Amino acid sequence: MKKDLKQRADQKEKKNTIPISEQTNSSFASFKNVFIEVAMVSLFAVRYFKEMFKPPFEFKEFLKQCYLTGYRSLALVGITGFIMGLVLTIQSTPTMAEFGAEAWIPGMVAVSIIREIGPVITALICAGKVGSGIGAELGSMKVTEQIDSMEVSGANPFKYLVVTRIMATTLMIPVLVIFSDVISLYGSYVGVNLTDKVSFTLFFSKVFESLDFIDLIPAFIKTFFFGFIIGLIGCFKGYNSNKGTEGVGQAANSAVVIASLMVFIIDMIAVQITTLFS
């Protein structure tokens, strides 16, 4: 019996080993695909910057998109922000207490939230909510010929749909991040008060003590890039989605996956750049 199993496992292994030549070939093909994809996204971005400065400007549609991406995400971003601040504080209290450093908690939490956790978590949530929404919406407009219809009726669908959405995410995600940071700090204040009695003014004076204005700027700048990339990937995937409802699902899905990955990559680059300059 045991032997039998082992044999089967061996067989399975044999099946799974593809000749090396084929392996390199397929990995080469997927590498090539990634390369082509990157090139296409870059062209898409170039086109965005070209069209952005060309009149007429679709101001009304832009405001609508700001409302949809910004206002409609407030609740979600607020709740997650509050929980983040609260949990981070509760989790770090015992360790800090061991060193008798409870007084440092507000400062430590504030630095980690504002520099890192706030921007990244908010961007990831928006990649999920806003990015997938844009991917699905533009994807279904594409497969039901609405984009073609816009084009023949004299609108520039790239301007009307893509430029307005990317601009909206680029401007709204930073706003959402600030909102999330503020709520997170409040969550942390609540967390501190679960075990201790710290006044609101004392808590926030500790927070501002630990924050340097210079620290805030890179953290704020990178959120614009997060917003830009979320809009860009969502629009790219939707605008180029394949025919059929399956294509729409794929567009939404890969918009989220790729945008989330890009958020981390941008974050990494941002860290490198800020350490280089400080």
Add this chain to the structure above:
Amino acid sequence: MENREAENKEVNDNKIIVEMKNVKKSFNQNHVLKDVNFQLNRGENLVVLGKSGTGKSVLIKCIVKLIEIDSGSLMVFNKDTLTLKEKELNEIRAKIGFLFQSGALYDSMTVRENLEFPIRRRSKTVTQDELDSSVKEVLENVGLEDTIDKMPSELSGGMRKRISLARTLILKPELMLYDEPTTGLDPITSQEISELILEVQKKYKTTSIIITHDIKCAKITSNRIMVIDGGGFIAEGTYDELKASDNELVSSFFK
């Protein structure tokens, strides 16, 4: 003498709205249009019959340059579509109404916004009063005045089709391209739409290409019928001429 010839030519040119010569179009290995030749004269209703997947939709998308032809020549309003500048292309598109096979209503807009959209794009100076009266007029034409504040998702399939027809008619285009205007509608509505197409031709002096499988619609609307198969047109004539045809494929449409 020469002057006269030139004049004659101009009159002729003005009579021909669309002209295709040896047009080819392939998608990778899929050769959809192999050799398409036809002329569309001013004021006529040309019906195109053909099996599913023979490239009828591709044919009319080439005319508005949503799809670019691979080779051959395609003249629309006496302009060569291959060498059009963006501005010229927009001028041509402004004269063309395109009814998409799927309707293509904008999901995120109400019926009113859908109908206003093409007008706002074409003219910056239009007043709200003018908009309202145009919208009212086309909605009356298709008999759906009470849907004005609904979203497309709240409408039935036939209603959506009629609203998209209204949206195409609202600019009173010189050339109308109907992609299966009656498919999926009940016989009564189909007949109404067919009569509406005929009425539009008379009232606004439009020229039309009508793609359809619906032989009743072809009978009502057509001045001339062409049958497409295997990448090119295989038969041409009036309704009665083609009905008497002994070609198996052609006669199968008339059963």
